[in-house]
Amino acid sequence: MASSYLRFPGDLFADFDDLHRQLDRLLGSRTANSSIRAVQRGTFPAVNVGVTPEAVDIFAFAPGIDPGKLDVTIDKGLLTISGERIAAAPEAGAKVNVYARERSAGSFRRVVSLPEDADPDRVSADYRDGVLRIQVQKREASRPRRIEVKDAR
Amino acid sequence: MSTPQQPLARRDDNAVADTPAMIPLVDVTEDEAGITLVADLPGANRDTLSLNVDGDTLTIEAPLALGELSDLQPLYAEVRSGRYRRSFTLSRELDSSRIDATLRDGVLTLRLPKLEQARPRRIDVRTA
DSSP states (O other): GGGGOOOTTHHHHHHHHHHHHHHHHTTTTTTGOOOOOOOOTTTSSSSEEEOEEEEEEEEEOOSSSOEEEEEEEEEETTTEEEEEOOOOOOOOOOOEEEEESSOOEEEEEEEOOOOOOEEEEEEEEEEEEEEEEEEEEEEEESSSOOOOOOOOO | OOOOOOSSSSSOOOHHHOOOOOOOEEEEOOOOOOOOEEOOOTTTTTTTTTEETTTTTTEEEEEEEOOOOOTEEEEEESSSOSEEEEEEOOOTTTGGGOOOOEEEETTEEEEBBBHHHHHHHHOOOOOO
């Protein structure tokens, strides 16, 4: 009865996808990145980086973490995000069956190299709905600027 | 760093429907009173999360909302889809009318209680 709970359509393909990724890792090929399923098991948190003319935005998908326990540092152009996710342990003695344990727990650390024009002195970080958004402003000098042409006649 | 052509997170609703959904990672545990399902849905919020029970299929679906993203150019993206979707087949002893759901910091916790008659029961033996 219990195992039937986990048999859902698509499960088989998810398994294949996972297997494919593991094989790729084993064989040293990095083609797995082009997978349509972007969630890479074993990489926590997933990170997206985007740029605007004014800033560099880093999104770390780290659900279920106390924002106070997230550690964000910048050192020599490297942004480090570290923290710990505590697994909800079942109460001792309770009769609990575990069917799936896909969510990762424990400490994590990810490093992102920032573009050269990022200003480490002007950074903001906020955590909302499990996503940590870090915004690093670009240096004034590197922002696109419009140069006014003076009429010298 | 690669430069993916996809936007960081799609804002257009039609485009969201076209992208393959991400499968959220879950923990599933069962105790005597029911089943607890915990799913990681970073970027999902309460207003747009949809939980549907159709027959014996439970579907969790949520778009990824990252806030204001205008003129953001993606540089590197591990999360390339704009939504989450995963379905589960429920078994008959679960009471789908009393599912309790909470979403906090991108973690969805679903409590699926068992029907009263399906719970283990201890029968007291009285002394006559």
